[in-house]
Amino acid sequence: MSLDEPIYARGKELSEQVNPGMEEALAARYDALVPGLSRMVVEVPYGTFYARGVVDEKTRLLATVAALTAQGGQTKPQLKVNIASARAVGASREEVCEIIYQMTLYGGFPAMINGLNAAIEVFEAEDD
Numbered sequence: 001m002s003l004d005e006p007i008y009a010r011g012k013e014l015s016e017q018v019n020p021g022m023e024e025a026l027a028a029r030y031d032a033l034v035p036g037l038s039r040m041v042v043e044v045p046y047g048t049f050y051a052r053g054v055v056d057e058k059t060r061l062l063a064t065v066a067a068l069t070a071q072g073g074q075t076k077p078q079l080k081v082n083i084a085s086a087r088a089v090g091a092s093r094e095e096v097c098e099i100i101y102q103m104t105l106y107g108g109f110p111a112m113i114n115g116l117n118a119a120i121e122v123f124e125a126e127d128d
Helices: 007-018 022-030 037-052 057-071 073-088 093-102 109-127
Strands: none
Touching: 007 022, 007 037, 007 057, 007 073, 022 037, 037 057, 057 073, 057 093, 057 109, 073 093, 073 109, 093 109
C-alpha cells in the first residue's frame, strides 16, 4: 500500500485483510441510522491511520489493543475485534496477553482483567 493510493482503497484493502466483511457488517447494522458510517470507518481509521505503512500492522494493532485495554471494560467489543485482527496479522496469544498485562500500569487491574477476559473469548472462538 502506498500513501499515493486513494484513502478509501488503502483502507478497504487493509480492513479486508485484518477484518474481512467489516464494512458490510457495519453497513447492515448502522448505515440506516448514520448514513456512510461504514465507509467512514474504512477511510478514517483504516485508510488514514492504520494503512500508513510507517509501522507494520501487527505493531499498530498491538498498540490499539493496549489503548483499548487501558480505556477499560466499555471498549470490550472493539477490543475483541482488534485482538482478532492482531492475531490475523501474526500476533501470538502470548504477545496479546503481555500487552494487555502491561496495561495494568496505565488502566489498572480491572482494565487488565477485562482485557484478558476479552482475549480469552477471542482465543476460545479461534479454538472452536
